[in-house]
Amino acid sequence: MEFKMIKPPYKYNEQRSYKRLLNLHIALLIVSFFALVLKAFYFESASEEEFKLSFDILRSFDSFLLLIVGVLTSVIVEIFYSLNEGTVEKFYQYKSYVDPINTGLLIALLLPSNTPIYVLALAVIIGVYIGKIVFGGYGYYIFNPVLVGVLFAQISFSTNTLVSGTPLLVLKDVLSGATTETFNLTRLLLGHYTAIAIGSTSAILLLLVFIYLCVTKVIDLRSTLSFLLTIILISLGVGYITLGQGALNFSLINLVTGLTLFGAVFLVGEAVTSPTTRETKIIYGVVIGVMTMLVRLLGDAAEGVVFAVLLGNLLTPFMNRTVTRSNKKRLIKTVTYSLLIVIIITISIGFILQGRLQESYEAMAFIGGIL
């Protein structure tokens, strides 16, 4: 009897790329749903002591609309493209919708709820077309299409996508000594604050999703953990240098608000745009963490995650094309160097913020003057 032939290996393990995409899809739907629900809760009285929680679904209507528009635009762009290419048959299956929906949802989740709808639609079109389709679709792009879209919106429509009074902005004022502020931890954990984006929701929820995605291997633990650890280390260190006692709170707010957790779950660990070896994955996470904190502490913008991850994406091809092998020695070396660099950067930022560098420079000039 004749047999069919395929090249070995004959067995594969249970991991499938499509399954990972689907898991991400489920996670995104869960996050979107809860972000909307949590937004619908609000405090009736303005004062924080009286907890009178009310529920009004209309409060999250604008966010809901944005999510729907994001998804529809993304799907329509992809369908138009495949109409042009003659590959539209694939859209008879739900399978082909998963990735467009993910992209659309992510872009919408990364923009604030007061974004005008046309801005969002433009961002999605730019993100999907320039970020994804031009490169050849899922798996081929260099920059995360989501971030291309979001960055476009943030730069071109900066006033429309601006949010003031987010915890991180308040924190900046605290650092410079302009104000003092007490945060309510429960509210922060539940996502009840002026958020920079729809997706910047409850930290607890994001943490649960994070665990789910790690277990299903959708996101890589090494890049995300090194990203989070870098943020924790820098914020702790800078907090200690500048605030002393308040370091822990400072670090906590940096961790649970803003796009830190959202970024860790959906942006940093994204496989296609991150490097492929364990050493470079660690470096990638550290670079993004450092960039994020630099923007947050020294820059004008409220949030640095989007920009930092794009910078990481930019470094990915370079890292992929310079590594030669991976072994224990290199891993240890990478971890040690990363740690050292993070510590040095922490100390420098702390001193810059305190103006000590300025002082010592002036002191040097003074000494120089005498001599």
Add this chain to the structure above:
Amino acid sequence: MITEKKEFLKPKKVFIPITDEKHKMATTKVAEGDQVKIGQLIAVKYKGKEKVNIVSPISGSFEGLTQKLDRYNNITDHIIIKNDFENTYEPYDKLQGDLSSAVIRNRLADFGIKEVSVDGLFTDIDFSYKINHIVVNAIFINEPFISIDYDFIKDNAAEIVDGIHLLKEAAYAKTMTIIVDKFMDQEALDALGEELSDTDIELRVINRKKVDGADYRVIKDLTQEKLQPNLLENGVIYTTTHAVKMVYDAVRLAKPITKRLIAITGDGLKKNLLAEVTIGMPLLVVTAMLGGYEKGDLNLHIGSFLTGHQVENDSLSIKENINSINISSFTPQDEEVCIKCGDCNDICPAGILPQNIMDAELRNVNERIFELHTDECVECGLCSYVCPSKINVLEWVRRAKRRTN
């Protein structure tokens, strides 16, 4: 788990391949019509100066040569022997007691015991290299996809241990190691443990449920150096318990290899079992006795699932280096795009980066392929096994290897 056992030891005719990919030249040592006995030299195959004996697994008459498919899916020359069912052996001495290296080597050479384990990392039993370590793997090659009972080890523990010692003597090796599975049959482990207790054979336990190249790490641990694709160059003979039992039989019992225990499995067959098959018996005779095949497109896979070979026709004859035959329904897998997850880079036991090699091969940059230590790939197939996009990464690495060579 497969426990049913059956013997297929009465073939009317056997077909013995005398050439293969490595040994392109061969000469027959008998003429048509000659009577041959079990263990009688019937042919010699050559690779350069190196020669390997081929002995008859049955007694009967030599019927000439024919061209047939072999287990590597190549058409090669085969010797035909018609069985006379007399089972007369060519007389050889049973060698007892302590033996010198030369005596053991001669006996193994006489019987042509060399290429018994050919899957994955396994090496030939070859004494032309300077050997320091004997490593024997007691685990069935397709564990954990197919589990077998380990009655073979239970019944032959003493013979296996003696066989390992014979190999060590023959090779002047320094260490002996046997690798077993954490989840192996307890009775088999006990039997083996009892025999091992007074010897200096080291027992290494690995977890075969995780398919992660644990044997590679055991050997790396032993040699403490960079492993070559051919472990003999690192001074390691790495083989199976079946092979050392064959060594024992050849030396102590003066018996050549006449049969092989093979796991014949897959949903394309009416029955899955462990079969004891005479060397040289065509596979189709065996499967016919098992009741034939199920309907539909089938796949015939020989050896390890990760590194084995597929054959297009069931006319191939059984060889001593076949340990597993799988006949399953054909399910083509759609290759998806590489999502750069890095799973293949993580699993590679050699510590090289198959994804990056694939990328370099796609971009045609030889320098980069060189820089990525592509030559260190031991072709274990793990990178393809873990790929979630079902890309045959190993094929790309092979292509890169070929190009830079």
